[in-house]
Amino acid sequence: MAKELIRLVNCRKEFDGEVVLDSINLDIKDKEFLTLLGPSGCGKTTTLRIIGGFLKPDSGQVIFGGVKINDLPPHKRKINTVFQKYALFTHLNVFENIAFGLRIQRPKLPEKEIERRVHEALELVALNGYEKRSVTQLSGGQQQRIAIARAVVNRPQVLLLDEPLGALDLKLRKDMQRELKQIQQQVGITFIYVTHDQEEALTMSDTVVVMNKGEIQQIGTPIDIYNEPKNAFVADFIGESNIIDGVMVADNIVRMYGRNFQCLDKGFSHNENVDVVVRPEDIDIVPVEQGQIVGTVTEVTFKGMQYDIIVDFQGFKWLIQTTDHSPVGSKIGVKIDPDGFHIMKKSEYSGLYGDYSSYSAEYDELSADPEAGGQEDE
Amino acid sequence: MSSAVNESLSALSSRHRKQAFAYPYVLWMALFVVIPIVLVAVYAFTSVGGGFTLSNFYNMPEYTAVFGRSLWLAFVATVVCLIVGYPVALAISRTNPRTQRILMLMLMLPMWINFLLRTYAWMSLLENTGLINRALGALGVFDLINSIGLARSASPSQYVPIDHFQLINTGGAVVLGMVYNYLPFMILPIHSVIIKIDHSVIEAAQDLGASRGIVFRKVIFPLSISGVISGITMVFVPSVSTFVISKLLGGGTNMLLGDLIEMQFLGSAYNPHLGSAISLIMMAIVIICMGVMNKFGEGEEQAVVM
Structure with missing residues (x-):
């Protein structure tokens, strides 16, 4: 648990001369559920995209397992993302959506292995039997589960989740919060979760990182953050x-x-x-x-x-x-x-x-x- | 209760009123689309005397070569448009919205000039004494070729020097004309489909391990297939039936279906019955081609409305 997996050192990012991230320093441990929490525009999504490889910090370092990965493109990182609006492939059915990452692996995986792992992933998100469905026919909650299955099937070391429950209604959100936490414990990988919902952050996280105006305000356990706020x-x-x-x-x-x-x-x-x-x-x-x-x-x-x-x-x-x-x-x-x-x-x-x-x-x-x-x- | 009835009545009548706006178009369609097609069919199945006959179709095998050439040249033009147009559409879609508007405007700009005029312009470029051949001559290209040809020729006395390349009156010139005129119709629908692809879908593919090539092959291209099908239809159909392009750039040697049909109505071989029969068969071929194309786009939104 205590092993460090990702470290951000003095990461800074500007868009059009506006500072969105100001010297972010953050250690993320292996297998922890870490939440980046803050109001919109606080830099939490930018931080997530830097970890995912979709953005490069203007200065500072991104270190993964002891290696600097600033210039590593997303497809070469052992990190997968669950996107805010699911971003499923509408031209593929549920099975092929989940199999996408497996099919492009080289050397090629045997078809049997792909099938087995897709079924495993579907089981994880409790959607067995949906293989042949078109993703456009699924409800928002189901689409979100497919997006999670599609990301974890690659067995990444880290799963990034960008406000994954933002589009769901309150009741479904509460259920999914519990389920996400269960999935995280089951697959035993690091989750980095972005949300503006403080309750969500307190419920699920091992560590909460409160951000505002591109700066980290406080890092701590949910209880610390609640009982001992820094400012x-x-x-x-x-x-x-x-x-x-x-x-x-x-x-x-x-x-x-x-x-x-x-x-x-x-x-x-x-x-x-x-x-x-x-x-x-x-x-x-x-x-x-x-x-x-x-x-x-x-x-x-x-x-x-x-x-x-x-x-x-x-x-x-x-x-x-x-x-x-x-x-x-x-x-x-x-x-x-x-x-x-x-x-x-x-x-x-x-x-x-x-x-x-x-x-x-x-x-x-x-x-x-x-x-x-x-x-x-x- | 009664107000509800009134409401539904007024809703009904307002729908009728809205429908009324469609009548002019329906009338237009009936007058200028449906009736002509019926007339074409009637002509195709009647003789000069007016009696029913299938004889117009018996002679069809004579024109196999024309059918073949038309379909082939239209096919080549469509393939060239796709190969040239797709990367252009993709490249335009990656620029910022302002640049996109300017680029699309530039793409459309030639279409503000009359179609005939543009094709005539190509004539004067491609002619034996046209701009291209004159420029090549001025650069000494023909002198160079002639000197090499003379030196390698077995009997120098019989060597015929060249002073131009045969550009006009070739199948290539016809394809060029088609590609030039119809390329925007390939780029437009592809572009409009590509810009609608959510960027996060592309990021998702990268995230799952796809390199740029795989992202294109497995995500962008499949998602843009409906645009490709529209583009193919919009290039192939006018190409297969064109007669101006082949007449001006193909000379007499590259007769296409359009020329053949035109001849039956306006030309020397006046025979509207045969012309109608050829038109009908061409229509059938086009419909079959489009039907096959639409099969490829099954499950996508049907971008092609015939």
Whole structure:
């Protein structure tokens, strides 16, 4: 597991003078499920295309198994890709689509071997019996499975997946997420997955690479990324976050709203200005007199499992997720346990995220729309 | 309830109204396509006297050579158009959209000039005293050939020096005329199919291990086959029935079906009954050829509408 397979060293890429990738350094281990996550235009697809060989970095190195492969064309790399819009061959049936890579191998594979491997691949994606079908007759989900079968049948060392579930509906997407993870474990190869959907990234990945503006913001396990975001961008992009200006008075003590809170973070300078992250689910609502701070409810949205309520604390609006209903206009107190705080150093993103003043329920609908960030880098 | 009925009634009548726009075309087709074909058939199966006869077809074997030559020259022209046109279409499709528009315009530009005029222009180029032969003469090509021929000739006194190449009035000139005139009809449909091929499909093939050659052979060409079939049809059909090109560039020696038919209606051998019979057979041959071609494109979108 720990063996390094691919390494990007200082990879930089510009399109028409615009920097899309700025000195990317990334180690990818053998057999890991790594996700490049970020909003559209963040450079995640560009990174994937550099690994696949469809783009060359302007500077920097792409290293595969210890060998520099910058100039190796795609057809000579032991890497296969599942494309965003499947890119199946419409003039070939399901069997021939999957057999495509096998048929062009030299020395020629015996027909029996091709048949056996195509059937194996079809079994992997649970589409046995579809050999003779035309690919244009298949549903989106089935086409996606064929695209996966076509890519893994070549037994690549790495499978690249470029927003493969972007065009599927929500229910199918959830099923495919589970299935993809299973397939990855079954074939035991490295998956490099590109998505703008943070939930997808957290569900499937061993490692998440959060990107923005052509730079890597943070690399870590899903749990690290969620619990210990490095800056306001990551905190906001992964899940919901309230990000408040604070001052580190001492180790384990952060000051905001004019009072000190216990937290578990240390190692900052005395009186350093910091960003304080409080996740909406880590906030307890308590009677006003017991509250560490007190605010007014300005908005309530019923979300099924919980209420999303917006609370005004001295002009700064927080999002709180709670199962208790508090009516709009009511005054509430809140209590946050020491492990509910996460302290971040100030960054270029400070002050840009984490205020819910302009919050509306529509945001959620937008981010659930698969088309919202579907296209990028094109 | 009643409003629903009204709606469906008005939908019906609006459909009728839309259909009405098609009537002029239907009328046009009936007047100038269907009736002439019926007339041709009637003429083909009647004698000068007006009675039914098959005699017009009995003489057909006499013209086997003309049929053969027409089909052969049209075939050669079509093959040349395909070999020349496909790479051009492919190359144009790889440029950026702006350049593509300019290149397509340049391709179409000659067609703004009258067809006859362009063919006459080729005459003056290919003639024995035409531009090409004069240029070759000025470059000393014929002097060179003559001096070599004279030196190697067994009996120098009988050596006949040449002062031109026979370019015009050859099968080659006819093929040249066909290729020149009909090449855009090969390039256009192929180009329009190739530009519709999703680039990610090509990347997918590369990704699966296909070199450029294999990508072309196994992906681009098969996906463009419907355009190729359209192109072949659009070059072959007018080539097989042309009479102007063969008349101007082929001289009397390369009579084609078109010339033969023209002779029966306007020329010395006036016999519309025979002319109609030949036309019918030519039509049948063309339809059979296209039917065979369409078999190759089975499963593709049918780009050829006969």
